Structure formats: C-alpha cells, structure tokens
Amino acid sequence: MVQSPPTSERRVHILFRCLSLLPLSWLHLLGAVLGWLVWLCSPTYRRHMAENMRLALGEEEARRVRPVAIGEAGKAGLELARIWARPQAEAAARVVKVSGWDLVEAATRRGKGILYLTPHLGCFEITAQYLSTHAPITVLYRPPKRAWLQELIEAGRARAQLHLAAADLSGVRSLLKALRRGEAVGILPDHAPKAGEGRWLDFFGRPAYTMTLAARLVDSGATVIMVWAERLPAGAGYHFRLQEPTQPIGGTIEERAQQINREMEHLIRQCPGQYLWGYNRYKGRRRSGSSPLPAEG
Numbered sequence: 001m002v003q004s005p006p007t008s009e010r011r012v013h014i015l016f017r018c019l020s021l022l023p024l025s026w027l028h029l030l031g032a033v034l035g036w037l038v039w040l041c042s043p044t045y046r047r048h049m050a051e052n053m054r055l056a057l058g059e060e061e062a063r064r065v066r067p068v069a070i071g072e073a074g075k076a077g078l079e080l081a082r083i084w085a086r087p088q089a090e091a092a093a094r095v096v097k098v099s100g101w102d103l104v105e106a107a108t109r110r111g112k113g114i115l116y117l118t119p120h121l122g123c124f125e126i127t128a129q130y131l132s133t134h135a136p137i138t139v140l141y142r143p144p145k146r147a148w149l150q151e152l153i154e155a156g157r158a159r160a161q162l163h164l165a166a167a168d169l170s171g172v173r174s175l176l177k178a179l180r181r182g183e184a185v186g187i188l189p190d191h192a193p194k195a196g197e198g199r200w201l202d203f204f205g206r207p208a209y210t211m212t213l214a215a216r217l218v219d220s221g222a223t224v225i226m227v228w229a230e231r232l233p234a235g236a237g238y239h240f241r242l243q244e245p246t247q248p249i250g251g252t253i254e255e256r257a258q259q260i261n262r263e264m265e266h267l268i269r270q271c272p273g274q275y276l277w278g279y280n281r282y283k284g285r286r287r288s289g290s291s292p293l294p295a296e297g
C-alpha cells in the first residue's frame with residue numbers, strides 16, 4: 001500500500017529536526033539571510049519595524065541599528081531549532097558567559113521566590129532553559145491557535161524543571177503557587193495582552209497596551225530580576241545577563257506596570273539591534289482593563 005505524503009505540519013517538524021543538526025554559527029548565518037528576506041517581502045513588517053525604531057531611538061540611531069536588527073530577527077527564528085530540538089544540556093552549554101549570578105544566589109537565600117522579567121531581546125528563548133538547569137521555574141506562555149505549533153512549542157520548552165503556565169486564570173494560579181513555594185517564574189512583560197487584560201501605558205514615548213500581571217506578581221514579595229541573553233557574534237553562544245531593576249518597583253498596579261515598561265526600555269537600549277522591533281507592540285486601541293488575579297489560597 002502506498003503511503004500518503006506527509007502533511008505540511010509533519011514537514012515542518014522534519015525541517016526543524018534537520019536544522020537542529022546544524023552548528024549555531026550556520027543557523028545564525030542562515031537566519032540573517034531569512035531576516036532580510038522577510039523584511040524585503042513584507043511591507044507591513046517593514047512599516048512596523050521602521051516606525052517602532054524611529055519613535056524609540058530617533059531617526060539617526062534607528063537608521064544605524066536597522067540593518068543589524070533585520071538580521072538578528074531572523075537569527076532569533078532559526079536558533080530555536082538548536083534550543084528546542086536538542087537536549088537541554090546542549091542548549092544550556094551555549095551560554096558561555098554569565099553576569100549578575102550573585103543576584104540569583106541572594107534571592108534564593110531570601111526564599112520568597114524570584115520573578116524574572118525578560119523582554120523580546122536577544123535569545124529570550126534560552127533564558128528559562130538555562131535557569132531551569134539550576135532550579136525549577138514556571139514560565140507564562142500564550143498557546144498558539146494551531147495545534148501542531150503548540151505541540152512543537154511544548155515539546156521544546158517543557159523540560160525537567162521548566163514548567164509551562166498558559167496565559168489564563170489557571171496559569172496565573174500556577175505562577176502564584178510556584179512563588180509561594182519559593183520557586184521562580186518567568187514573564188515577557190512586553191508581550192501585548194488580550195483585550196481587558198492590560199492598561200494603556202507609555203512605552204518608548206508612545207501608548208502601548210501593557211500587561212499588568214507582572215506588576216501584580218510583585219505583591220508576592222518575590223525578588224524581581226531583569227534577565228536577557230545577548231547573542232554573541234559568529235555563533236559563539238550567548239552572554240547571560242541578570243540585572244536588578246534600576247529602582248524598587250512599587251506604587252499602584254498602574255505605576256508598577258509603567259515602571260516595568262521603563263525597565264524594559266533600559267534593557268533594550270543596552271543592545272537595540274537585538275530587540276524584535278517588528279513585533280506590533282502598538283496595536284490599535286481596544287477596551288482596556290485588567291485581568292483579576294485568583295484569590296489567595
């Protein structure tokens with residue numbers, strides 16, 4: 001009996017596995033080419049990137065950084081194969097330098113849990129992977145609409161001490177329980193939330209619909225640590241960077257969320273070429289509000 005050809009989803013999985021066999025330097029080279037192809041073929045993507053960079057960095061700096069950002073965005077896509085489809089030990093070994101680990105050690109001694117905040121900067125996919133090799137961490141994520149893509153993401157992200165929490169009420173409960181156990185949680189606070197789950201707050205001088213969940217979790221007493229992984233040249237690996245907030249995060253929910261936006265800006269300015277400027281952070285206005293956290297207990 002002749003077998004039917006594999007589905008497109010199956011082909012994607014096969015391609016992903018094949019790409020995972022390539023050295024990181026090759027993936028970054030191919031990714032840079034892919035980044036330029038996407039930029040050339042998508043007017044909408046070009047418009048979002050140009051506008052976001054100009055508003056955040058100014059015309060001259062945006063023009064200087066744009067060629068780097070185009071290539072780095074493509075690298076961010078293809079490097080996933082080495083992170084998701086290879087053993088975790090191999091992925092973690094690509095972190096060749098760590099700065100600020102003393103912050104993690106001090107927070108661990110406090111025993112109140114750690115709230116890691118990571119923007120879409122550098123290799124944000126490797127942050128939780130690396131942290132989970134030292135201690136359990138629960139990471140918030142939004143399941144994709146396509147089942148096959150969700151399967152790929154869950155298989156790549158879910159590791160021995162890396163737990164996924166869907167961006168819904170049950171997921172928020174999982175984050176709170178992890179913090180009560182003195183464990184770590186991870187959030188990308190520059191991710192655009194669903195309608196009714198955020199506030200319109202300033203981000204690089206322009207109103208952006210901003211999640212409030214990270215600001216609410218500060219109430220848990222967890223130590224807040226900013227973290228990002230800088231992509232090193234020529235596929236040399238990643239520099240894992242952990243930093244304290246520039247000032248204690250406090251005040252109302254809105255004030256805390258606004259300060260977190262400022263902290264994200266501070267990180268992004270350290271390496272603007274590795275931020276995903278094409279991400280539509282400034283979506284059209286929707287009915288704002290904030291998603292209630294589950295009751296304690």
